[in-house]
Amino acid sequence: MKTAIIQFPGLNRESDMIMALENVSGAKTQTVWHTQTSLPDTDLVVIPGGFSYGDYLRCGAIAARSPIMKAIVEHANKGGKVLGVCNGFQILVETGMLRGALMRNANLKFVCKQVTLSVENDSTFFTSKMNTGDQVTCPVAHHDGNYYVDDETLKRLEGDGQIVFRYANGTNPNGSMNDIAGICNAKGNVIGMMPHPENMIEALHGKTDCRPLFESIAA
Amino acid sequence: MKAMIKVTLKNGVLDPQGKAIMGSLGSLGFDGYDNVRQGKYFELDIEAFSKDEAKARATDMCEQLLANTVIENYEIEIV
Numbered sequence: 001m002k003t004a005i006i007q008f009p010g011l012n013r014e015s016d017m018i019m020a021l022e023n024v025s026g027a028k029t030q031t032v033w034h035t036q037t038s039l040p041d042t043d044l045v046v047i048p049g050g051f052s053y054g055d056y057l058r059c060g061a062i063a064a065r066s067p068i069m070k071a072i073v074e075h076a077n078k079g080g081k082v083l084g085v086c087n088g089f090q091i092l093v094e095t096g097m098l099r100g101a102l103m104r105n106a107n108l109k110f111v112c113k114q115v116t117l118s119v120e121n122d123s124t125f126f127t128s129k130m131n132t133g134d135q136v137t138c139p140v141a142h143h144d145g146n147y148y149v150d151d152e153t154l155k156r157l158e159g160d161g162q163i164v165f166r167y168a169n170g171t172n173p174n175g176s177m178n179d180i181a182g183i184c185n186a187k188g189n190v191i192g193m194m195p196h197p198e199n200m201i202e203a204l205h206g207k208t209d210c211r212p213l214f215e216s217i218a219a
Numbered sequence: 220m221k222a223m224i225k226v227t228l229k230n231g232v233l234d235p236q237g238k239a240i241m242g243s244l245g246s247l248g249f250d251g252y253d254n255v256r257q258g259k260y261f262e263l264d265i266e267a268f269s270k271d272e273a274k275a276r277a278t279d280m281c282e283q284l285l286a287n288t289v290i291e292n293y294e295i296e297i298v
């Protein structure tokens with residue numbers, strides 16, 4: 001799968017993401033700088049984690065208004081796949097491509113630990129090699145992962161299967177509504193999640209629980 | 220003209236930072252207060268022929284960047 005990795009100043013997880021996409025998904029990756037106004041020919045766009053623009057104003061707010069974002073919105077509108085992880089998720093909600101907002105963690109602390117994720121929708125391009133209800137261990141590292149959305153939209157997300165991942169077994173690290181860890185848009189081609197599956201794929205990571213997610217991209 | 224823009228969390232949106240600030244005020248010995256909410260304040264010079272024009276442009280800025288209208292409200296004053 002042809003994959004474009006978007007690079008904003010302040011992102012720092014792009015190398016791990018590229019490793020996961022190339023080694024597990026077998027993707028061909030190309031890095032795209034945020035000032036570019038068009039994407040190369042690509043099936044998937046990935047916005048990795050980090051702290052774009054130092055989280056100034058709101059996490060992801062400045063990056064979401066970068067020149068490249070218009071091309072990413074067009075890519076998604078044409079049915080192209082988009083995955084945002086951590087800061088990438090924050091950027092996608094700031095553009096409005098995904099609903100809701102990611103607020104300061106309820107306990108006000110930066111959380112860096114492992115959580116249990118439960119797969120809530122196994123029909124997306126990032127979960128097709130898993131089954132709904134499967135649980136995996138996955139690291140989180142963020143200060144603003146507290147998912148918020150108005151009640152009406154929340155009902156719609158829940159009813160339409162747009163919750164892709166939930167924190168399970170009481171491991172919600174940030175106060176997210178309904179333990180939401182990752183969501184997709186109505187068409188299912190845009191996915192955002194706070195945890196870092198790219199850091200749970202090799203023996204050196206301690207566990208390889210998240211390999212099936214990247215294998216799903218290859219499928 | 221100067222635009223003075225206040226961005227605050229909508230009612231009903233939890234504000235953990237406001238809560239922590241409230242606790243800290245308490246530990247300093249303050250009492251008789253409640254509902255501490257944290258917000259943001261922006262000031263900028265706007266070139267415009269009228270206050271209405273300046274306000275319209277500041278409104279665009281709020282809608283597109285300065286506020287996240289999913290969770291925040293904004294108030295604009297032009298002087």
